[in-house]
Amino acid sequence: MSISNLQNSKVQRSELDDWESLLYVVCWLGVHGVSHDEQVAYQQEIDAARKVDKYYTPPLIEWESGSFYDVARAKRNDLEDDESFNDCVLQYFQDGAAYDELKDMA
Numbered sequence: 009m010s011i012s013n014l015q016n017s018k019v020q021r022s023e024l025d026d027w028e029s030l031l032y033v034v035c036w037l038g039v040h041g042v043s044h045d046e047q048v049a050y051q052q053e054i055d056a057a058r059k060v061d062k063y064y065t066p067p068l069i070e071w072e073s074g075s076f077y078d079v080a081r082a083k084r085n086d087l088e089d090d091e092s093f094n095d096c097v098l099q100y101f102q103d104g105a106a107y108d109e110l111k112d113m114a
Contacts, residue, residue: 014080
């Protein structure tokens with residue numbers, strides 16, 4: 009969901025909201041994996057990391073839960089500039105040529 013929609017903005021919804029939402033889907037798939045097996049493996053990595061560090065926060069977790077305001081804030085922070093986008097999102101994409109293409113799309 010776009011930041012504007014999450015914040016219940018009075019600005020009329022537009023195609024840009026749809027494109028922004030698509031960007032979030034591409035990023036989520038890039039990080040979590042496209043196939044069921046990749047998503048299961050990703051979840052196992054998170055579980056293992058949490059065994060080592062109980063305060064471990066996986067990437068994009070703030071996009072998935074909390075109030076609409078909190079999700080909007082997290083997305084805005086992660087997309088604030090190229091450096092933030094790379095540090096908070098792109099560096100966590102799965103490995104492989106297909107994911108490189110998703111990264112290029114993002």
